[in-house]
Amino acid sequence: EPSIVFDDVVFGYEPDRRILHGLSFEVPAGQAFAIVGPSGAGKSTIARLLFRFYDPLSGRILIDGQDIREVAQSSLRAAIGIVPQDSVLFNDTIGYNIGYGRDGAGVAKIEAAARGAALTSLIERLPQGFDTEVGERGLKLSGGEKQRVAIARTLVKNPPILILDEATSALDTRTEQEILATLHRVTEHRTSLSIAHRLSTIADADRILVLNEGRLAESGTHAQLLRQG
Numbered sequence: 001e002p003s004i005v006f007d008d009v010v011f012g013y014e015p016d017r018r019i020l021h022g023l024s025f026e027v028p029a030g031q032a033f034a035i036v037g038p039s040g041a042g043k044s045t046i047a048r049l050l051f052r053f054y055d056p057l058s059g060r061i062l063i064d065g066q067d068i069r070e071v072a073q074s075s076l077r078a079a080i081g082i083v084p085q086d087s088v089l090f091n092d093t094i095g096y097n098i099g100y101g102r103d104g105a106g107v108a109k110i111e112a113a114a115r116g117a118a119l120t121s122l123i124e125r126l127p128q129g130f131d132t133e134v135g136e137r138g139l140k141l142s143g144g145e146k147q148r149v150a151i152a153r154t155l156v157k158n159p160p161i162l163i164l165d166e167a168t169s170a171l172d173t174r175t176e177q178e179i180l181a182t183l184h185r186v187t188e189h190r191t192s193l194s195i196a197h198r199l200s201t202i203a204d205a206d207r208i209l210v211l212n213e214g215r216l217a218e219s220g221t222h223a224q225l226l227r228q229g
């Protein structure tokens with residue numbers, strides 16, 4: 001279980017416009033953290049920096065105590081699993097979609113891995129089995145079903161760090177609450193970062209960081225932040 005440290009991170013996409021202004025925070029190993037804040041606050045930028053799609057202008061990002069600039073890109077990608085808002089599925093079976101990226105793994109192996117990773121609650125709620133064709137030439141899944149497959153696809157790799165970037169934001173409230181309940185179990189005792197623009201759309205977290213215009217506005221537990229209004 002690795003920790004994540006942002007140490008005085010300054011970043012901007014363009015030379016004269018800073019997006020993150022010396023951002024510092026630490027997600028201790030095995031803890032579920034959330035980042036909330038208005039659209040444009042810089043939340044997804046944090047995820048992009050973790051993947052090294054970009055590097056900070058100054059400051060450091062550490063995973064498990066190691067500067068990520070010293071970590072091989074392949075190790076970094078293996079260490080971090082991400083569930084984005086709108087996951088794109090392949091026109092293939094659910095099993096193929098969940099197993100994509102695992103070299104040569106057949107559906108049976110993927111299914112076993114999914115069960116091992118306690119994904120049954122995600123999979124059981126899908127009306128069809130692993131060999132169901134989905135997408136253009138098969139069954140059209142609902143937004144919620146698609147996200148369940150996308151979450152399973154990420155979890156089956158058992159990433160040490162999990163990032164949920166508005167993973168349920170596109171769903172209706174009821175579906176969102178159902179999936180959040182599953183995500184709560186999945187993020188418990190796992191180093192994770194849930195990104196959302198509303199407090200109500202994150203699974204219960206150990207700590208919530210409120211980001212505003214690239215700065216930490218406040219942080220606390222769900223209850224503490226609600227009390228402060």
Ligand code: ADP
Pocket residue numbers: 013014019037038039040041042043044045046
């Ligand atoms: P959030 O996830 O909180 O909505 P983002 O991290 O996506 O915010 O974006 C933060 C700011 O950075 C926004 O003002 C956005 O317009 C800007 N931004 C995001 N991506 C780029 C990019 N590739 N080039 C220039 N500006 C960008």
Ligand code: ADP
Pocket residue numbers: 047048051077080081082083100101
């Ligand atoms: P894999 O075959 O293991 O899915 P990829 O090269 O497709 O590997 O992606 C590596 C990691 O980067 C995955 O966790 C993926 O979800 C994430 N990723 C890919 N594209 C983006 C993106 N545009 N924004 C954020 N994360 C991304």
